[in-house]
Structure formats: structure tokens, C-alpha cells
Amino acid sequence: MNALSPQDLIAVIGAGAMGSGIVQVALNAGHRVALYDAAPAALAKGVASIDATYRRLLEKGKIDAATHADRTARLLPAATLADLADAALVIEAIVENLDIKASVLGEVEALLGEHAIIATNTSSLSVTAIGARLKRPAQVAGLHFFNPAPLLPLVEIVSGKATSPEVADTLFATALAWKKTPVRCASTPGFIVNRVARPFYGEALRLLADRAASAATIDAILRDAGGFRMGAFELMDLIGHDVNYAVTKSVYDALYQDPRYKPSLLQKDLVDAGWLGRKSGQGFYPYGENAVRPEPAVAPDAPRPSNIIIEGDLGVAAPLAQLARDAGLEVAVTEAAGRALLWIDGVAVALTDGRSALRRLADGDPAGVVFDLAFDYAGGSAIALAAADLAQSGALQTATGFFQALGKRVLVVEDVPGLVIMRTVAMLANEAADVVQQGVASAGDTDLAMVNGVNYPRGPLAWADLVGAATVQRVLANLAAAYGEDRYRSAPLMLRHALNGRPFHTGEPV
Template identity: 55%
Template structure:
């Protein structure tokens, strides 16, 4: 088993901005002698003072012992020149995102540190291979990508360039673990893990908005309350800043030579054109400020509860419909169970299915059943407080109202989406899983690494591949295939690894045992 850097060894951090300060704070608290350097006059000294105050606040909150804080302060030092990091075992760079500047720094460091010193870059977007290329010993340079704020965010992407020695990456991985982090190994490819796999969370939301599936507040509520995401995509983009979010999307799109899966959105481009950058500008998708009114999601008005519901269950299918049926029974609604070729809830002529990537209108036509209603994917059907429904264009008002009343009887607030293929949560989860599967298929990372990265790096409620296992890989492939057929775009092409797993074991295919 690879050993982490020994406690007491010197860790140098170059750059005293938010990321560098966070890295220095964590490294000193973990027992390392830390040397913090910044080219700006007094920046490192001021940062050390602020970190010391932060330790004090942690003591006040009971998150750190007083003696522990004092020792961490003693281990933390500002240095006045780059030469002062000569004895470091690890140097972590957290400076401007510029390839030439980073290369220059590491070439200077090679003349200062020992041959056994590990060089790490905290880059979020630049190729680790490219940064290491001009070095005499490129094998000792590795990506050590922290997430902001460093003390709170658990993920560290450990990124290997083409020249990175495996032993070096393993030491950095073990060191990050010893610092209380959740590291994930990744290959140096555009976006690494998180910035690549997360693109569909924003892209599908923007596509849904462009197709007028619902307004931003409603779509955010669906993703939070139905999908279990901590923040909806629109409020999250407003928080990140549209200049930043758009730039990352554009960078990944260009780096993959225009792959349509990463196509930037005209809607977001227009926000940039208007200067509506999000919270920091007072306006993005939403308005901010003292007098700004909070946008409320759409909710269907109350409808009569049904007295009886028929649950048709396909063989070996125990999923969301069963959980909904149990909620109905707990509310006093009679539920009759029958075997059928497709799982559905039936109520007063309405046939209610989980979305499979087709529109309700298309499914109604295929089934010769006009009164077709679809519901969106739920993270936990047993406890969710909201459900998203859509109706076929052919669906009658009485059938729609019966479907709404059914879910209201089960304790759901019902939100209506326009009849877009795949709805909101299902198509987003399918696309996240598809991108994650491609990352695994292309050797960027392992299945466990991508799930750790997305949960610990961006707080997803479930790793995308674990979620795909829960939904069923065959269902994910069906959703993607139906999206591709509807749109006729390569954007929704199915990952070869997903197809392979389903073909090899259609009933029990999984990414995780």
C-alpha cells in the first residue's frame, strides 16, 4: 500500500489566493510544515494571519481543539522568495490558469527543489500533460485538483498526465486521503472528471428551457424536490456566474473538437451579452437584491382524489410505481394489482407511466391510448414531496385531472411540464450516466471514481453510475435511444460501454456489484 507523505514533511503552496490559502490551511492542520509563497507583496503573510484566525473560529465552533489549532499555526509560514521552498517534499501550485505561466513556475521549481520532490498543479482546466512537457522530469508532475472552498469540499481529483509516474500519483492520492479528503484518480483529459461529467446538468436544463418545458424556477424545483439535487441548475448557474460557467462549457466543447454533447447554449450566451451574470451582477435567470421577489414554481391546483387505482406491473419490475401505490394505500385509496407487459398506474381512463424518453404524445399514439400521462424520475419515490407530470396532446382534461388527483392523494405537490421527451430528471440523469460511462470507457477514471467525484465534488445525491444501476441500465439506454430518435442528434448517442453492459446481461447489468 502506498504511503502518504510523512507528517512533519514540508508542503509548499504557491499562490495565496482562495485556493492556495485553503490548501495551506488543510495541509498545516494535517501535520505538515507549510511554506506559503506569493509574488504579491505581503500577500502570503496576510494569508497566514487570516488562516490563523480561521483556526480560531473553528475552535470556537468546536470543530478543532485549541492545542491542535496552536500547533497548526506554528507549522504555517509565509516565505519571501521561491527559493525558500527548497526542502519541500510536495509543492502545490495554485496560481493563474495560464499554461505558459504555470510552465515557467515549474521550470523554476525544478532548479530549486530536490529530485524526489513531487510537483502538483491545482489546475481545473489545463492539460497536466502540457504543463509537464517542458520539464526535465515530467514524470513527477501530477494534477492535485481541489474544489472551492478547499477546507469544506471533500473531493481531490488526482490527475495523471501522459508522463506522470504512477507511484507519484499514488503518493498524492494517499496524501489527500490523510488530509481527510476523498481523492479520485483521473487521466488528463478535457474537464477531467467533474467538469466533464457535470456538463449535462446545465446543458439539459438549458435545452428544456429553450423548448419551454417550464420556467427556470419550476425546473429548479423539479430537480431539487424530485431529483434530490442540492441546487437546481438555474440557481446554480447564477451562483457560479454565467461568465465562468459558459467559459467552462466552451472550453470543454472546443477541447473535444466540437462534440455536440458539449454544445454551449444560446440562452446563456445572451445572458452574457446582456451582462446578466448571476448573483454577482444582481440578475441572471433570477433577480437578486433586497426588493427582488422570489420566483415560485408552478403547482397544479387540487383535484378530487380517486377511490381506486389499478397498478399494472411488468414481470420483475418493482420500482417507483409500487412506492407510489403504497403511498396511495396509506392515504386510504384502494389499489388493485395486476400483471401486465408494461408497468403503469391506471385511474379513470388515464394510463400513467414513468417516462422512457419519448413524449407522452408519441407514446399515446404508439399505444393507441389518448389519455396518456407520464411522470418524471424520482430519487426516492417513497419520500419525495413533488412529482413532475406531463400529458399527451390527445389527453382529455378529465383524465389529466384524475392523474393529478392520484398523485396529490399520495402526498405529492404536482408540477406540470410541457410534453418534452424524457422530461427533466430522467433525461438529465440518463445524460449524466452516459457521460460518466464514456469517461470510464475511455479510461479517464473508474466507475467508483466517477461516482465519488460527482458526489463529493458537486454534491450530487447519488453517483451517476450508481443511479443508472438503480434505474436500470436497460432503461437508461432506452431513454437515450428515444431522445436520439426524437432529436436526430449525435448529442444523445449511447455510450458503447452502456450498450455492451446491457447486451451482455440485459436484466442484471450493473456498474457496481
């Protein structure tokens, strides 16, 4: 598996932000790079942007004068497509329109040598369909960078139906040589990242629509308890609701309106209003010089408890026992088959299993208060709690006092099934399992993509291994029962792992 040589000419079509970023990646790897744009003004702007980036790096001492001169000398503005004829690899980064992409690539294909590789940076269109419009579909693949391309490590190597394995291998090796993190996947809607990430946005929007908590509170839970770099609402504001909504709708339509990917009316309303997020000055949050960001709803201080009993195995929440001891609380442990409860001054508290606390009480379970999953119970700064309407008087305050004694900020949400992190992780893991089941990508590449493409704190399948596939499957089943929707159906592979007890990763989790 050989990478393209630094002596090989790389061509990039499209001088926008993505195209200019890809040019920098190839220049940094030592290639000559020809940059073409059908609009001369756009080409000039792209070249100026690349030069300005290198000037800033020079001023900051990140590169020296010789490196600056070398890289800018290897950037070759192309006046016509004919100037790309000697390229070993052409990367297209133009408008997301199949007809336009195919037309431009058809023109350049006629100019290239027979072994030249044609790559599209599309994030949503079918690589198979693009290849089918060309004369040498075996030479066509997806090379999907993430914006900003010079900074984000992930590159999805996307094989269409006719893509030659040798072409995919060359692109994989080339991406490695360019100091990127490549993953392989098949050409299906959303590839890996844009498909697997849909529940991160979708469940947050569903929770907001159900009035489980404010956007600021849900974001704080995802960040401070879940370990995600950004909350779903602030991330959607950063991406732009027009873009995020369009991707969701594209995946939803491409997968024949599968309810898992159903767009949210809340987000459509923002798009219709022109509240697109940071770029418009208003999204879920206000932006601008005098904007006041709303604060999450943090529970007030509650009394410190005195009597803690752990009944059964807390599973992934087991670190709470040592945290309690470290906080100076007396902790007793009792065996109980099939039970996992925290008794706090006589109040039963449990990790959510996808049921609401009210549903648990109705099922004869004593836990009238439930707490959410966390990325790291020991190191995280927050925890989410919910209590049933029929929970005993003061139960929520008692549970709040316990977690505050452990040094946690307590964020209270309405008694919704699965709370925030547990349902989000279950849905992300379920989507990842379907990607693996359907042969889109391997378990390792799927998790690698989510960690490196969207900065998840842990790969979804690695998280399923930690929580247990049986727990994930149980959460999904309880969500499906609560909502009565196919949206929460278990992926066949998730159910299989729940039954056979095998992890998705046999080595170190990603």
C-alpha cells in the same frame, strides 16, 4: 503506498481562495506549509485570511488555543520561490493559463530535490501538457481540490501521460491522510467532475430554451423530486455564469466540439449582459435585499381518484403501489408482458421512457400523461407530470389528483421528451459510462467523485443500475429520435450493459 510524512514541507504557490484553502488542509494534517505568491499584497491577504479562519474556529470552540497557535506557527510566508526549495510537494494554484503555470513550475522545479512532487490544482488544463514543459514530467500530477478546499472532501488525483504511478500513489495516500476522498483519473478535458456534470447544466438550459417550464419549476423538480442539493439554475447562479460558461466552452472545445457539451446561448446571453449570478446581483434569479424569488408552478388541488389499476411492472416506480395503499386507495394489479401503466379512473399514466406523451399516443400507446423519474418516490415531496395535447379531457387533472393523494406537490411541465429528471439522469449516466469506457476513471471512482465533488444524491452509474441500463439506453434512443441530434447518442459501454444486463457496480452502489 506511503503518504508524505507530517515532517515533510508542503509548498503552495498562489495565495488566492483556493491556494489558501489548500494551505489550511495541509496545516490541519500537521505539515509545515510555505505559501508563495508573486504579489506581496496577495500573499499578505492570503496569510491574513488563513489566520482569520483559524481565529473564527477558535472563537466558536472548534479548536483550542494550542491548536490555533500550532497551526499558525507552521504557516511560513515565502518571499521568493527559493524559499520552497526544501518542499517534498509543491501545489500550484494560480491562474488557469498553461504558459504561466509551466513558467512558474519550471522555475521552482530547478530549485527542488529530484524526488519532490509537483502538483497542479488546474481544473481544466492538461496535466500532460504541463508536465511536458518540465524536465521531470514523471514527478508532475494533478491534485485537484474543490472549493472551499477545507470543507469539500473530493480530490481528483490526475495522472498525465508521463506521471509516475508511484507519484500518483503517494498523492492518493497523502490525500487520504489529509482526511480527503481521493479518486484517480487520467488527464482528459474536465477530468471526472467537470466533464460528467456538464449534462446537469446542459439539459436544464435546453429545457428552459424549449420553454418546458420556468427556471424555478425546473429547479424545484431537480431538488424536491430528484434529490439534488440545488437546482441547476440556482447552482449556476452560485458558481457564476462566467465561470460555468467558460468551463462548458473549454470542455466543448477540448473535445473538438462534441455536441454533448455544446454551450447554451441562454447562458452566453447572461454572461454578455453581466448577469453573472449571486456575485453580480442578477442571474436566472434576482439577488439583493429586496429581491423577490420566483416560485415554481405548482398544480392546483385536484379530486382524489377512486379506481387504481397497475398494469405490468412499474420497475423503479414500483413504490407508488404501496404509497397508494398507504394513502387509503384501492389498488388492483394485473399482469401484462411488456406493459407498465398506471390506470387512474380510466386514465393511462406511465413513467417517461424518453418519448413525449404525444409521441406515445401516436405510437399506439394509451398513456397520454407521463410522470418523471424521482430519487425516492416514497420520501420525495414532489413529482413532475406532462400531458399530450391530444390526451383525453381531464387526464392531467386525474393524474394530478392521484399524486396529490400520495402527498406530493405536482409540478406540471410541457410535453417534452424525457421530462426533467429522467433525461438528466440518463445523460449523466451516459457521460459517466463514456468516462469509464475511455479509461479516464473506474466506475467506483466516477460515482464517488460526483457524490463527493458536487453532492449528487446518488452516483450516475449507481442510478443507472437502479433504473436499469436498458431503460437508460431506451431513453437516450428516444431522445435522439425526438431531437435528431448526436448529442443523445448512447455510450458504447451503456449499450453493452443494456444488452448484457450487468450492473456497473458489482458491490454496494455509491
